[in-house]
Amino acid sequence: MELKEKIEKTKEFVKEELGEETTGHDYYHSLQVYKNAKLILKDQEADEEIVLLACLLHDIGDWKLHGAKTAKQKEVKEFLENIDVTKEKIEEIRHIIEHLAYKGPKEKQVKLSIEGQVVQDADRLEALGATGIARAFATGQKFGQPIHDPKINPSREYTKEEYEKQYTGERKNTTINHFYEKLLLIKDQINTPSAKEIALKRHEFMEHFLKQFFEEWEGKK
Ligand code: ADP
Ligand code: NI
Numbered sequence: 001m002e003l004k005e006k007i008e009k010t011k012e013f014v015k016e017e018l019g020e021e022t023t024g025h026d027y028y029h030s031l032q033v034y035k036n037a038k039l040i041l042k043d044q045e046a047d048e049e050i051v052l053l054a055c056l057l058h059d060i061g062d063w064k065l066h067g068a069k070t071a072k073q074k075e076v077k078e079f080l081e082n083i084d085v086t087k088e089k090i091e092e093i094r095h096i097i098e099h100l101a102y103k104g105p106k107e108k109q110v111k112l113s114i115e116g117q118v119v120q121d122a123d124r125l126e127a128l129g130a131t132g133i134a135r136a137f138a139t140g141q142k143f144g145q146p147i148h149d150p151k152i153n154p155s156r157e158y159t160k161e162e163y164e165k166q167y168t169g170e171r172k173n174t175t176i177n178h179f180y181e182k183l184l185l186i187k188d189q190i191n192t193p194s195a196k197e198i199a200l201k202r203h204e205f206m207e208h209f210l211k212q213f214f215e216e217w218e219g220k221k
Helices: 003-018 027-041 048-057 069-082 087-098 114-125 129-143 160-165 175-181 183-189 193-217
Strands: none
Touching (some): 003 069, 175 183
């Protein structure tokens, strides 16, 4: 089967699996990650099949969506076998997806293959720029957190466990803090030069947004 056809079939599979998720892990998020990867691959050599399929599949079985990341792994593996992806590539795709997630600044990240690095960059780019801002407020709404509260300061010192508390509402935070705790740090965690270039532009856009936000907040504009 040609790569083009594999990609079309994978898009259909992902569309069915992700369905109606509303905080930035829907089908269109996967499609955007795929598009980001295509941009990155213009200047970065890597196995296209591994990268593009991993991008499309990366959020299937996400623990925040289904409770257990591993629950869907068997299904994804069978799907890939059915579209003639080799055993070696399936293993690589599975490994990438498993090690993609960000668990807070103190958590040590596993060193990924170049393909994994491109997928990770493509996913991280989604947290930046106009898309990143939109996703942050959508997620903030899901967690029931305020947009901004000057009494709650951002923290950079929390552990993986503390970071995950925001998903359960145990740790009260604000969406504006999320920019300082995570989003503004992402540009320095990008692996590949071609993704870095895109990240810097999206970073600048977020800084611009925050500057305007605080000027409005303080009644200056
Ligand atoms: P990923 O797409 O890498 O799986 P996450 O699941 O961690 O990212 O988060 C999904 C989106 O929600 C991202 O854009 C992220 O910035 C945003 N997000 C995560 N935690 C918060 C939070 N506490 N407040 C606002 N936005 C958040
Ligand atoms: Ni993602």
